[in-house]
Amino acid sequence: xxxxxxxxxxxxxxxxxxxxxxxxxxxxxxxxxxxxxxxxxxxxxxxxxxxxxxxxxxxxxxxxxxxxxxxxxxxxxxxxxxxxxxxxxxxxxxxxxxxxxxxxxx
Numbered sequence: 001x002x003x004x005x006x007x008x009x010x011x012x013x014x015x016x017x018x019x020x021x022x023x024x025x026x027x028x029x030x031x032x033x034x035x036x037x038x039x040x041x042x043x044x045x046x047x048x049x050x051x052x053x054x055x056x057x058x059x060x061x062x063x064x065x066x067x068x069x070x071x072x073x074x075x076x077x078x079x080x081x082x083x084x085x086x087x088x089x090x091x092x093x094x095x096x097x098x099x100x101x102x103x104x105x106x
Contacts, residue, residue, distance in 0.1 A: 001101065002030065005067050010036055012068070015105040017042040025053055026105050027064065033106070037064050041088060046081050048090060051099065054081070055089045073097040 002011045009030040017024050025039040039061065043054040057065040068074070072094065079090040093099065 001071065001073055001097065003067065003071050005036075005064055008036065012039065012102055013105045014099065014102045020044055023050070023053065023099065025102070027068075028105065035105075037061060039065065039068060041083075043081065043083065043088060048079070049092075052077060052079075052090050052092045055091050057089050058086045 002009060010027050011030050013026050013028050015024040015026050016022065022042060026035055027037040027039055028034065029036045039055060041054050041056045055065060074091040075094045077090045077092055081088045
């Protein structure tokens with residue numbers, strides 16, 4: 001899924017967190033192939049479905065998370081978790097989008 005943010009063409013790609021094999025959603029700059037941001041956070045102490053993602057919507061991700069959500073590819077599940085003075089949001093893909101549409105980080 002590609003989108004534009006601050007004059008950069010970006011794409012969401014998938015990777016995995018090595019300690020628990022949860023999916024990580026990484027934002028990559030299409031022109032440079034460099035990681036631009038990581039949309040997700042690895043929450044190890046909370047159980048949630050594999051097709052739901054713990055989203056970092058604070059700090060340096062605040063603006064880009066809003067832009068990504070506004071692409072229409074995600075639904076907010078309404079679930080929240082508190083962790084170290086921040087609130088983690090949980091999102092899932094909105095049909096017709098799915099994880100199979102997201103290429104891997106190369």
